[in-house]
Amino acid sequence: MNITALENSLYDLIVETSTNLPKDVRRAIRAAKEQENAGTRAAMSLATITQNIQMADDKVSPICQDTGLPTFKIKTPVGVNQLEIKEAAYKAMVRATKDGKMRPNSVDSLTGENSGDNLGLGLPVIKFEQWEKDTIDIRLILKGGGCENKNIQYSLPCELDGLGRAGRDLDGIRKCIMHSVYQAQGQGCSAGFIGVGIGGDRSSGYDLAKEQLFRSSDDVNPNEDLRKLEEYVMDHANELGIGTMGFGGETTLLGCKVGVMHRIPASFFVSVAYNCWAFRRLGISVDAATGEIQEWMYQEGEKISFKDEDETEETPDEKPAVITLQAPISEEQIRSLKVGDVVQIDGMMYTGRDAIHKYLSDNDSPVDLNEQVIYHCGPVMLKDEDGNWHVKAAGPTTSIREEPYQGDIMKRFGIRAVIGKGGMGPKTLKALEEHGGVYLNAIGGAAQYYADCIQGVEGVDLTQFGIPEAMWHLRVKGFTAVVTMDSHGNSLHRDVDQSSLEKLSQFKEKVFN
Ligand SMILES: O=C(O)C[C@H](O)C(=O)O
Numbered sequence: 001m002n003i004t005a006l007e008n009s010l011y012d013l014i015v016e017t018s019t020n021l022p023k024d025v026r027r028a029i030r031a032a033k034e035q036e037n038a039g040t041r042a043a044m045s046l047a048t049i050t051q052n053i054q055m056a057d058d059k060v061s062p063i064c065q066d067t068g069l070p071t072f073k074i075k076t077p078v079g080v081n082q083l084e085i086k087e088a089a090y091k092a093m094v095r096a097t098k099d100g101k102m103r104p105n106s107v108d109s110l111t112g113e114n115s116g117d118n119l120g121l122g123l124p125v126i127k128f129e130q131w132e133k134d135t136i137d138i139r140l141i142l143k144g145g146g147c148e149n150k151n152i153q154y155s156l157p158c159e160l161d162g163l164g165r166a167g168r169d170l171d172g173i174r175k176c177i178m179h180s181v182y183q184a185q186g187q188g189c190s191a192g193f194i195g196v197g198i199g200g201d202r203s204s205g206y207d208l209a210k211e212q213l214f215r216s217s218d219d220v221n222p223n224e225d226l227r228k229l230e231e232y233v234m235d236h237a238n239e240l241g242i243g244t245m246g247f248g249g250e251t252t253l254l255g256c257k258v259g260v261m262h263r264i265p266a267s268f269f270v271s272v273a274y275n276c277w278a279f280r281r282l283g284i285s286v287d288a289a290t291g292e293i294q295e296w297m298y299q300e301g302e303k304i305s306f307k308d309e310d311e312t313e314e315t316p317d318e319k320p321a322v323i324t325l326q327a328p329i330s331e332e333q334i335r336s337l338k339v340g341d342v343v344q345i346d347g348m349m350y351t352g353r354d355a356i357h358k359y360l361s362d363n364d365s366p367v368d369l370n371e372q373v374i375y376h377c378g379p380v381m382l383k384d385e386d387g388n389w390h391v392k393a394a395g396p397t398t399s400i401r402e403e404p405y406q407g408d409i410m411k412r413f414g415i416r417a418v419i420g421k422g423g424m425g426p427k428t429l430k431a432l433e434e435h436g437g438v439y440l441n442a443i444g445g446a447a448q449y450y451a452d453c454i455q456g457v458e459g460v461d462l463t464q465f466g467i468p469e470a471m472w473h474l475r476v477k478g479f480t481a482v483v484t485m486d487s488h489g490n491s492l493h494r495d496v497d498q499s500s501l502e503k504l505s506q507f508k509e510k511v512f513n
């Protein structure tokens, strides 16, 4: 085989997967957009999402800054050298990372050190299988961390919030799937796709669930029971009212695929793999002799371009009024904000995510954060020949992970606003009230849209934590987000959680025998 050609084919696969959303996913997102009413937060979020998809396309840049945990599934004809393919995949991955198409995402679990090139113990994941055909089938999924954290595994029988007992039958499975959508709320960047695995053990069950994510969004399950189950979930999960980013709205789920395998008598697992709207998975069929791409997968039908849809069809008075905040921001201005307000930030913001929050909890800050804005974000950055940094992708990360630290850090350093996604809990809400702070929800996954608001990188601290975890000093203009937790004790996240739990309990009655 021509190994250089194969490496190029794998490079193209990685770049396309990270930057160009597959056609079946685009169709699902467009259908969702058509469901939402103009002027709502859900419609605004979906407009940002489709604009972001288009920008990633145009710039050949990552759709979301979290380029995920890369998993390759490769089928080879008998006799093909799999070790050579693995080597080529590693080289292609290193190149794609250097070119800013992938964020350096591989972190030593013990030391916290980022390898810088997306390689590491066990990463990327590459799974081989042999088959009778004479082509090589290579599929890749880039599954981000926020949605991965919302995966859930149920061991039946169990008791579920809102739904009561889930037994060892099809109806129990139905309850687990409905519950899995509820428990994810907006934190996995809804609207999402779920893959469900019924049976197996804890590890093969999750494998089966993830295998479902490789099915085309618009296929029909050949198993009649599972087809009915998939349809039921698609119809009813969207009645939970969680909506895009958990802001409430008509679309919570974009796809549901269910697979089944045998189990052993004592175990009955239902495993759910949640994938965000930025559902990045593609595939190629490669000529085993030349290493060249013969065909792309998931690319049937017309490609939906969101170019002409950049502007929502809202009339000016349907558009929410936008409040401009110039950082640093005074306590008085923060206290005037309330849940639902749409704000636009100009000035400086400082990135800080997991490592920084832990660090700030027992160290001084390298910069004065008084009246400043913290952005929960781990960007993709590239350094040019003159040593200047450029932001290649910069959407928000899931904020709830900082819940143990956030309130104390805000008070200690005088931080006025925190931007992230998915919302925070009661401890932070209380601190916002006591101190005069606000939580702003940005649109998860909209990494190109936000990168475009960043006018310059004015500095960086704590680089020892690696690129995504360092504290980047960003000068922004027109950075738009929604107030979802204010200084008066209000939280949209708490409200949507409560109302969706009430709606979930409407699905308590038996449906399948
Ligand atoms: O790591 C990130 O940048 C984001 C992550 O995928 C998340 O959803 O929280």
Ligand code: SF4
Residues within 6 Å of the ligand: 064, 065, 066, 067, 068, 143, 144, 145, 146, 147, 187, 188, 189, 276, 277, 278, 395, 396, 397, 398, 444, 445, 446
């Ligand atoms: S930030 Fe959202 S869109 Fe991006 S990988 Fe995480 S869950 Fe997916």
